Amino acid sequence: MRILIVEDDEVLADGLTVGLRLSGFTADLVGTLADARAALDVSEFEGMVLDIMLPDGLGLDLLSELRAKGSALPVLLLTARDQVKDRVRGLDAGADDYLGKPFDLQELAARLRAILRRGEGRANGALRHNGLVIDPATFSGRLHGQDLSFSRREFAILHALMEHPGRVLSKDTLEERLYGWQEEIESNTVEVHIHRLRAKIGRDFIETLRGLGYRLAAEGDAPSRSG
CATH class of the missing domain: 1.10.10.10 (Winged helix-like DNA-binding domain superfamily/Winged helix DNA-binding domain)
Incomplete structure (x- = not known):
């Protein structure tokens, strides 16, 4: 399962990449919206972990662009913002799930498996x-x-x-x-x-x-x- 991680915090990004690979994902990492757009143009991914606050804008803008194009790519939002209004805004923009920082890597992997499963129309993980x-x-x-x-x-x-x-x-x-x-x-x-x-x-x-x-x-x- 190939996943694109869009996260600019180097320590967190490295931890995400290693942790998701240990959980069976093939994880590619970028740190800006521009690099994320370029990656999505040239490679196919089964899901994306997307930080909201990025150096060149909001991850929500990229999410809105994808949904406007008709993309159903499963997206899990990551952010330090954990207020209800932020969660609502992200989900209304088309996110499949939302996880506030700090978080447990095992929970992140499980949530990713769940949204990928739903995207395939399966209720069971097996x-x-x-x-x-x-x-x-x-x-x-x-x-x-x-x-x-x-x-x-x-x-x-x-x-x-x-x-x-x-x-x-x-x-x-x-x-x-x-x-x-x-x-x-x-x-x-x-x-x-x-x-x-x-x-x-x-x-x-x-x-x-x-x-x-x-x-x-x-x-x-x-x-x-x-x-």
């Missing part, structure tokens, strides 16, 4: 396909009664595929889910993680379409656990 159930809060899964655990990047790939069952996701798309701007993309990392996932959930669970990418096997196609 994703299910072909007997596999995965939990984004714990990077864990369960298949035919057996508990499974995944690395952060294994889970990121699996989560992306299970969000869009039947859709082919290219290698480039999956790499965007794995790496932020400042992280170096490792050679063959997608192939390596796909191989490891197949060892855990079955070699036929994830299909390879040569030259196109990867997708989940159709619902009802029993995956093999061997190989």
Whole structure:
């Protein structure tokens, strides 16, 4: 889950970036409205953590711009302002949630998962396909009664595929889910993680379409656990 963080406080921004990555998000960071607009123009994000008070204006202005363009990007507002009128203004501007500073990083991650889930039209955090159930809060899964655990990047790939069952996701798309701007993309990392996932959930669970990418096997196609 790729998230854009718009926060100018360097200490808080670094903590947010590290904390959200530990919670399974791929987090990219900018510190101004101008940089946020540029980032949104060139990259796709599944959600945004947006500070209200920024050096070059109000985060609410950016939020209003997005909603005026018809963007449904899930947005969680962060601010030191915690008065009722500020919360009301933010929510009326189109925010999906609101968290006042100081805050707990685990709560922030949980709120992000909730607004992303609502954006996908799901009431429950778990994703299910072909007997596999995965939990984004714990990077864990369960298949035919057996508990499974995944690395952060294994889970990121699996989560992306299970969000869009039947859709082919290219290698480039999956790499965007794995790496932020400042992280170096490792050679063959997608192939390596796909191989490891197949060892855990079955070699036929994830299909390879040569030259196109990867997708989940159709619902009802029993995956093999061997190989």
